[in-house]
Amino acid sequence: MDFTIDFTKEQIESIEDVLQQELIDLGVQSVILMDLAGNVIVNLDNGHANHDVFSLAALAAGNYGAVSAMANIIGEQEFSLLFHKGEKESIHFSKVVEDLLLLTIFNRDVSLGFLRLKVAEAIKRIQTLI
Amino acid sequence: MALINPKKREVQVKIVYYGPGRGGKTTNLEYINRKFKKRILNEMVTVKTYGDRTLFFDFLPFDIGEIKGHSIKIQLYTVPGQVKYNATRRLVLRGVDGIVFVADSMDLRREMNIRSLQNLKENLEAFSKNIFNIPLVMQYNKRDLADEGIPILSEETLQKDLNSRLNAPYFPASAIRGDNVAATMKKIIALTVSSLRKKLQ
Ligand SMILES: Nc1nc2c(ncn2[C@@H]2O[C@H](COP(=O)(O)OP(=O)(O)O)[C@@H](O)[C@H]2O)c(=O)[nH]1
Ligand SMILES: [Mg+2]
Numbered sequence: 001m002d003f004t005i006d007f008t009k010e011q012i013e014s015i016e017d018v019l020q021q022e023l024i025d026l027g028v029q030s031v032i033l034m035d036l037a038g039n040v041i042v043n044l045d046n047g048h049a050n051h052d053v054f055s056l057a058a059l060a061a062g063n064y065g066a067v068s069a070m071a072n073i074i075g076e077q078e079f080s081l082l083f084h085k086g087e088k089e090s091i092h093f094s095k096v097v098e099d100l101l102l103l104t105i106f107n108r109d110v111s112l113g114f115l116r117l118k119v120a121e122a123i124k125r126i127q128t129l130i
Numbered sequence: 131m132a133l134i135n136p137k138k139r140e141v142q143v144k145i146v147y148y149g150p151g152r153g154g155k156t157t158n159l160e161y162i163n164r165k166f167k168k169r170i171l172n173e174m175v176t177v178k179t180y181g182d183r184t185l186f187f188d189f190l191p192f193d194i195g196e197i198k199g200h201s202i203k204i205q206l207y208t209v210p211g212q213v214k215y216n217a218t219r220r221l222v223l224r225g226v227d228g229i230v231f232v233a234d235s236m237d238l239r240r241e242m243n244i245r246s247l248q249n250l251k252e253n254l255e256a257f258s259k260n261i262f263n264i265p266l267v268m269q270y271n272k273r274d275l276a277d278e279g280i281p282i283l284s285e286e287t288l289q290k291d292l293n294s295r296l297n298a299p300y301f302p303a304s305a306i307r308g309d310n311v312a313a314t315m316k317k318i319i320a321l322t323v324s325s326l327r328k329k330l331q
Contacts, residue, residue, distance in 0.1 A: 037225020039133035052172040058189040065221035
């Protein structure tokens with residue numbers, strides 16, 4: 001069996017700190033750092049979310065893969081923004097590094113522009129930790 | 131690429147049910163979902179097209195308890211078997227740790243089994259994986275059809291067609307009745323997890 005990404009306990013704790021400060025403390029419902037196999041690496045929420053994160057990650061990995069394949073067909077490397085807007089809750093996806101995705105679930109209290117800014121900052125900080 | 135979380139002491143293992151369309155992959159997971167309800171915390175997820183066929187995959191998370199102080203989360207997936215869905219099949223194989231190949235015992239499906247196994251080899255190669263090095267279990271499904279007088283392939287034929295070089299453990303099964311569904315699953319989990327033990331200190 002090959003293990004492509006191994007995280008230490010310290011790395012996971014540092015990543016959790018970043019996600020807490022940059023996203024959860026600003027009103028985001030829940031965040032999932034996951035790989036493209038559908039594994040959940042880190043999951044944090046604001047205490048009110050009760051999502052089935054393993055199913056979400058499995059579907060998000062499939063969805064991301066499908067959208068990337070569509071991008072390739074029309075000659076794009078990838079689509080930079082993946083965003084699904086609901087009436088109350090929305091989901092935002094962002095690539096962290098090759099094979100790693102950050103999934104953010106937020107409600108109407110958080111604007112998309114602000115969220116994108118915060119996600120970008122969180123990703124920058126996470127990249128220095130892995 | 132089983133994922134180990136040293137903080138939560140949790141391991142996620144990905145097992146994929148592969149095989150020709152209509153061979154019984156989804157039926158395997160549906161049976162497991164009913165039979166092991168207590169260990170399955172969340173609903174089974176299926177992405178279907180109209181007509182009830184698997185479009186993308188089925189997904190069933192399954193807890194098997196602890197090994198060396200780590201809780202083991204098994205993630206069972208199926209792929210869509212239809213030939214035209216190869217791109218999605220390949221996505222589901224990403225990061226696979228163990229495979230169950232569900233072959234259809236019906237006489238008429240002989241070629242489709244062989245082609246699907248060949249397709250599995252090629253798709254694994256796309257991820258630089260070798261079918262000879264990955265935990266694999268063969269399941270010869272729909273043995274019950276013999277009772278209805280429908281012609282089925284003998285176990286010897288299936289072994290010769292699919293497993294003569296791979297030499298994987300195999301089970302005759304009936305997913306619809308539940309015969310050997312649990313045995314197949316236990317075998318692939320045992321094979322996959324045994325390669326994990328060394329890694330967990
Ligand atoms: N007779 C019989 N039919 C089965 C068995 N397993 C599955 N089927 C039937 O075969 C069809 C396809 O099964 P499905 O699980 O959807 O196949 P998949 O495409 O591999 O996911 C369905 O109508 C099932 O009820 C079996 O063991 N015996
Ligand atoms: Mg199916």
